[in-house]
Amino acid sequence: NAGVTQTPKFQVLKTGQSMTLQCAQDMNHNSMYWYRQDPGMGLRLIYYSASEGTTDKGEVPNGYNVSRLNKREFSLRLESAAPSQTSVYFCASRPQGTRPNSPLHFGNGTRLTVT
């Protein structure tokens, strides 16, 4: 049981380049999330998807777009990367649905550097 899988693990981009971070979960969870973590801080929510077919903005959505491709997959896209987007990105999922208050499960993170 792989849980939440993120790819890639590491990425270096130049300012203005674009890329997509991939996330997949095999736990049949309804809700999926993208967070960023900056040094010395807790996580901040970028976007989330409460269920397949829906996406909503979190605390820090500017500069990002998301796609909930199907129930398993939730991708995060940076259209024009900026140095301020240098961070560690975490994908997470949780059941929701009949269990609205349920634990989050995290992937191992993607370390992104924008030069």
Added chain:
Amino acid sequence: GIQVEQSPPDLILQEGANSTLRCNFSDSVNNLQWFHQNPWGQLINLFYIPSGTKQNGRLSATTVATERYSLLYISSSQTTDSGVYFCAVGAMDSNYQLIWGAGTKLIIKP
């Protein structure tokens, strides 16, 4: 919005010591989780505990929802307990978003 404060920000202990980490939150919550981020950056879910007490081995947690705080206890600390411990809460008016504290950085010395 809801505020989450964790204390202490940093804690250095010798192996074998016990510790208590605190999470205060400013409003009623319907979700509270404790996470451990190990030195390799992995986030591990320790407890889902919006109220009550739970134990898992050397770790236990208590949330007193009416007084808006949660405590994480670590007994007989080991070097592998080192890392950052985060508390995250869900507000009553939201089923989806978690608000995170800034974490407690714990260093266990051998």
